[in-house]
Amino acid sequence: MDQAEEGASPEPDPGSNARRVSVTPVELRRVLGSLEAVSVLRWLAARRRRRRATRGTDGEPDVVERFTYSKPVDADELRAEISDQRLRALVDCGAAVVIDGWAVALLSLLYLRGVAVAYPSAQRVDGNEVYLGTEGLWLMQLAYQYGAPTGTAADLATGTGLVAVALSARYDRVVAVDLLPEAVRTARLTLDINASDIASTATAVMDVAAGLRDGVFDTVVANPPWVPDAIEDGDEAPTMYAAGGPTGMELPARFIEEAGRLLAPGGTAIILVLDGTWDDGRRPLDEQCDLLRDRGFEIVDVVPAPPSVWGEAEAERLAEHAPNCTTGSVVALVFRRPS
Numbered sequence: 001m002d003q004a005e006e007g008a009s010p011e012p013d014p015g016s017n018a019r020r021v022s023v024t025p026v027e028l029r030r031v032l033g034s035l036e037a038v039s040v041l042r043w044l045a046a047r048r049r050r051r052r053a054t055r056g057t058d059g060e061p062d063v064v065e066r067f068t069y070s071k072p073v074d075a076d077e078l079r080a081e082i083s084d085q086r087l088r089a090l091v092d093c094g095a096a097v098v099i100d101g102w103a104v105a106l107l108s109l110l111y112l113r114g115v116a117v118a119y120p121s122a123q124r125v126d127g128n129e130v131y132l133g134t135e136g137l138w139l140m141q142l143a144y145q146y147g148a149p150t151g152t153a154a155d156l157a158t159g160t161g162l163v164a165v166a167l168s169a170r171y172d173r174v175v176a177v178d179l180l181p182e183a184v185r186t187a188r189l190t191l192d193i194n195a196s197d198i199a200s201t202a203t204a205v206m207d208v209a210a211g212l213r214d215g216v217f218d219t220v221v222a223n224p225p226w227v228p229d230a231i232e233d234g235d236e237a238p239t240m241y242a243a244g245g246p247t248g249m250e251l252p253a254r255f256i257e258e259a260g261r262l263l264a265p266g267g268t269a270i271i272l273v274l275d276g277t278w279d280d281g282r283r284p285l286d287e288q289c290d291l292l293r294d295r296g297f298e299i300v301d302v303v304p305a306p307p308s309v310w311g312e313a314e315a316e317r318l319a320e321h322a323p324n325c326t327t328g329s330v331v332a333l334v335f336r337r338p339s
């Protein structure tokens with residue numbers, strides 16, 4: 001579970017005269033509190049979508065795109081493209097800074113499968129970072145493949161809200177929740193700037209799904225933390241986005257149980273987990289499937305992750321740090337509450 005980004009870098013453009021600037025992490029609370037800044041971010045996302053539609057992926061990014069990737073750009077050149085007022089709205093709420101004639105966005109816009117993600121480009125490295133990885137793209141695809149065609153959907157452990165935006169193009173109501181307040185703010189902003197007219201969306205801070213109503217969700221998706229503690233211990237301090245417990249299944253097991261509770265009759269849950277076999281013979285995923293069957297759920301599928309999510313590097317890391325895990329890989333557990 002490595003952080004991944006597309007199209008953003010805090011590094012200055014190679015070959016440009018830009019210099020490195022130190023910035024403090026953006027305060028999303030202030031950005032969300034500025035209607036003007038949110039509207040500028042929405043405008044920037046729409047501008048990028050329009051340019052993409054007319055030019056495809058060819059060509060160099062222009063000054064506005066480089067700015068949204070958090071590259072330092074000439075502030076006057078940027079003003080000429082987006083207006084002084086728009087730049088000021090971003091600066092006033094701390095979403096961007098202007099230093100010595102250079103403008104730098106502290107909130108990047110990353111564009112992933114048509115979704116603009118408002119991502120805090122400078123974050124404190126303290127284990128509470130907002131996570132964005134490749135699993136979200138896979139989960140979007142799985143939601144379309146296995147999810148109910150309409151109705152109400154929940155994205156548990158939403159992170160940036162990327163999957164919630166994809167759900168909002170299909171469902172009438174979408175709830176996106178996470179335990180990390182900064183993730184919930186990121187998701188709120190991401191939902192706001194992608195503005196689907198179809199769905200009504202809500203975001204909230206909560207532990208797993210505490211507070212969400214039983215039996216009313218047609219589709220529930222989650223990419224919870226599923227990394228075994230041994231791997232987490234091998235590196236730096238445990239991170240909230242990755243630490244899944246001793247076998248990596250302890251925290252996901254709570255998501256599986258809660259997802260089952262949320263499902264309406266006929267509803268489907270899709271939960272990403274690590275399918276490990278341990279040297280004492282335990283297979284935590286099989287235990288979870290047995291528990292679900294005992295509760296009357298149908299196991300629809302167990303889908304192996306594509307190499308973009310679980311490749312050789314991940315398998316080697318597991319073997320190195322968790323030798324008690326004899327085999328392991330990420331899968332999507334898909335289960336259904338009978339109608």
Ligand SMILES: C[S@@+](CC[C@H](N)C(=O)[O-])C[C@H]1O[C@@H](n2cnc3c(N)ncnc32)[C@H](O)[C@@H]1O
Nearest residue numbers: 131136157158159178179180207208223225241
């Ligand atoms: C691997 S990230 C997934 C983020 C996003 N869904 C994605 O796929 O990009 C796991 C997320 O779980 C959240 N999380 C960790 N513990 C949680 C808990 N007990 N309840 C709810 N969310 C939790 C983290 O803050 C993080 O955003």
